[in-house]
Amino acid sequence: MTVTATSVDESDRLRPQAAPAPWSARLLRLVPAAAAALSGVLLYLSFPPRPLWWLALPAFAIFGGVLRGRTWKAALGLGYLFGLGFLLPLLVWTGVEVGAGPWLALVAVEAVFVALVGAGVAAVSRLPVWPLWAAAVWIAGEAVRARVPFHGFPWGKIAFGQADGVFLPLAAVGGTPVLGFAVVLCGFGLCEAVRLVVRARRGGAVRRPAAAAALLSVAVPVVGAVAARPLVSEKAENGTATVAVVQGNVPRAGLEFNAQRRAVLDYHARETERLAQAVKAGKAAKPDFVLWPENSSDIDPFVNPDARAVIGMATRAVGVPVSVGGVVDRDGGLFNEQILWDPLQGPTQTYDKRQIQPFGEYLPLRPLLGAINKDWTSMVRQDFSRGDKPGVFTVDGAKVGLATCYEAAFDWAVRDTVTSGAQMISVPSNNATFDRSEMTYQQLAMSRIRAVEHSRTVTVPVTSGVSAIIMPDGRITQKTGMFVPGYLVQKVPLRSSETPATRLGTLPEIALVLVAAGGLGWAVGAGLRGRRARNV
Numbered sequence: 001m002t003v004t005a006t007s008v009d010e011s012d013r014l015r016p017q018a019a020p021a022p023w024s025a026r027l028l029r030l031v032p033a034a035a036a037a038l039s040g041v042l043l044y045l046s047f048p049p050r051p052l053w054w055l056a057l058p059a060f061a062i063f064g065g066v067l068r069g070r071t072w073k074a075a076l077g078l079g080y081l082f083g084l085g086f087l088l089p090l091l092v093w094t095g096v097e098v099g100a101g102p103w104l105a106l107v108a109v110e111a112v113f114v115a116l117v118g119a120g121v122a123a124v125s126r127l128p129v130w131p132l133w134a135a136a137v138w139i140a141g142e143a144v145r146a147r148v149p150f151h152g153f154p155w156g157k158i159a160f161g162q163a164d165g166v167f168l169p170l171a172a173v174g175g176t177p178v179l180g181f182a183v184v185l186c187g188f189g190l191c192e193a194v195r196l197v198v199r200a201r202r203g204g205a206v207r208r209p210a211a212a213a214a215l216l217s218v219a220v221p222v223v224g225a226v227a228a229r230p231l232v233s234e235k236a237e238n239g240t241a242t243v244a245v246v247q248g249n250v251p252r253a254g255l256e257f258n259a260q261r262r263a264v265l266d267y268h269a270r271e272t273e274r275l276a277q278a279v280k281a282g283k284a285a286k287p288d289f290v291l292w293p294e295n296s297s298d299i300d301p302f303v304n305p306d307a308r309a310v311i312g313m314a315t316r317a318v319g320v321p322v323s324v325g326g327v328v329d330r331d332g333g334l335f336n337e338q339i340l341w342d343p344l345q346g347p348t349q350t351y352d353k354r355q356i357q358p359f360g361e362y363l364p365l366r367p368l369l370g371a372i373n374k375d376w377t378s379m380v381r382q383d384f385s386r387g388d389k390p391g392v393f394t395v396d397g398a399k400v401g402l403a404t405c406y407e408a409a410f411d412w413a414v415r416d417t418v419t420s421g422a423q424m425i426s427v428p429s430n431n432a433t434f435d436r437s438e439m440t441y442q443q444l445a446m447s448r449i450r451a452v453e454h455s456r457t458v459t460v461p462v463t464s465g466v467s468a469i470i471m472p473d474g475r476i477t478q479k480t481g482m483f484v485p486g487y488l489v490q491k492v493p494l495r496s497s498e499t500p501a502t503r504l505g506t507l508p509e510i511a512l513v514l515v516a517a518g519g520l521g522w523a524v525g526a527g528l529r530g531r532r533a534r535n536v
Helices: 005-014 023-045 053-067 072-090 101-124 130-145 166-201 208-227 255-259 261-280 303-319 366-372 374-379 405-409 411-419 439-454 500-502 508-534
Strands: 240-247 287-290 320-332 333-342 346-352 391-395 396-401 425-426 458-460 467-469 476-480 486-492
Touching: 005 333, 005 411, 023 053, 023 072, 053 072, 053 101, 053 166, 072 101, 072 500, 101 130, 101 255, 101 476, 130 166, 130 208, 166 208, 166 411, 166 439, 166 508, 240 255, 240 458, 240 467, 261 486, 287 396, 303 320, 320 500, 333 391, 346 391, 366 374, 396 411, 405 411, 405 439, 411 425, 411 439, 411 467, 439 458, 439 467, 439 476, 439 500, 467 486, 476 486, 500 508
Parallel strands: 240 287, 287 320, 396 425, 425 458
Antiparallel strands: 240 486, 320 333, 333 346, 391 396, 458 467, 467 476
């Protein structure tokens, strides 16, 4: 019998067709994706300037619930959506002056790391005590993101959203990895606790070990934070220093700031002279030294006599050393340099920024980017060079550690100033390029975490604000507004003891990465064994 095309068409029409899925079923399939993205937004809302640190817990609880039991492919997509929900609003400031393109590109790349973490969390979610393994996987992802590509981008570490939270003392135990781990563990533990409660209410069996593990996942981080409080102290172990932070302001926000270098220098000199007048009038305590922000003198004072004269007049007026943020061309290299300027001797000590910002202070892949768009290479005409030594200024007997702006996000760049003897820390910064965005508050929160992590006073002089003085317990005692001139003067404690976080360095992070690797290895091995058993 010959089957014609007509008979085939008729048989297709006669064959029963599957009914299309109702709209409600289709919408239900979108629930996990929507929940992943919205939980990412919830995590963003836990970050400064909002004091809603606790939102990180339900964010990870929802994220854990979405990922639990998923295949690695599904978890990869859900993790990417979580990363977009978190990082798109968190990093929107990166496009304030340069447009949406760089912002979206940065988020697209960084969200890949979160996607990989999502796949890892899904893999370990089938293991006993899965919140422990999952939290370690998250911290392992942060460790990688802080190192690659282009020397890493740690912005968005969970610890940086916890400056107002109950977990903050854990920063003194093991730095940002331990603080972040505690928050994520508590969030995933909350997810498991809710899941077990729901199962019990539906009449399902709940094993005691699983219930105990869920309870401990929530309780141990909180108890640990309470137990760590004695590590946080603002006792003056090496006397005190009266420090002044100067914020000169800028003529105009944005990239044009860099074209107004002389005005910025004049503004900071003028505010320092105003401080000197207040000291003479008895309206302000005389400081032992003055701290200017990063880029407060983008005119090289070593080769420009006019800049040297302006700085010299300001330091002589106040009568104490001033740490000046300069841009220095030396030996064929361009350096972002802090210069300690003595009123009598002039420049005496320097520190060159070591962790320079990709696409801001140097341009990776310059030939490739220039071939795509020549305008991109014109934004960073000359790459900055890196310093190679920790910055610690000795000023009137006090040892001041220096972590310039972007360096505050990197654990090692702050820690080695303390291990090199710093009794307090200064984070000179320039945020004028980012206008009135949340960036300055996010960075200020990092400095609060660093204060507790190393039990040191942290000062934050910023060209356009927010400048602040932070005690070793993370409290802000004084701060300025944004885009206003001002100065802050305060007596602060000097400390030399080291917290466990300072002494341990990267060991807690390494330990958590090994825990993550162990959990992933166990999960992969269990999956392979299960597959072989099904094939027998």
